[in-house]
Amino acid sequence: EPEVTQTPSHQVTQMGQEVILRCVPISNHLYFYWYRQILGQKVEFLVSFYNNEISEKSEIFDDQFSVERPDGSNFTLKIRSTKLEDSAMYFCASRIAGTGNEKLFFGSGTQLSVL
């Protein structure tokens, strides 16, 4: 089965630094997502991306966050100035086009630790 790949698997950064989390969605997928899971808490939606623009975002996704699909294969999440509370597992997901009932394929996640 095709996979969504994420790099790095673990990122450690200092508070205030910028980080970029990288994802390679499945090649024929058109919808891309970022979710995060703070330790012990639920999986939270951050943002969805379709047709080269953000289609929906949550209240978590403030001005510190941005997403980009720079080259047609990668899908990145940038956090401009990390805070301690940004420490979480960040999951990228993708799916094919459709009405929304298609399953999401998730990457294995990037564990972000902000010190």
Add this chain to the structure above:
Amino acid sequence: AQSVSQHNHHVILSEAASLELGCNYSYGGTVNLFWYVQYPGQHLQLLLKYFSGDPLVKGIKGFEAEFIKSKFSFNLRKPSVQWSDTAEYFCAVNGDGGFKTIFGAGTRLFVKA
């Protein structure tokens, strides 16, 4: 607003016991419902999904879920669990045509061998 509630945060069962994990959702329109599983150290995987038709949905590894529209529920069941079912289980919902999928808080299942 969409929301998903999972009733149990932690469940401990012995092998061969039956499993039922509760999930209730809140959404005003047509919904698509999912159960995802996250095994220790692995990424989220789809167990099963419902979007129309037979409200009793069968998924992988012997799991099934029943959509009861009148109760806004989508409970996950398995007649006889195995040690390898130890994982965290997430109920999720999105609206027909919606972009985002909302997850419940998850239920950690531990199966004693």
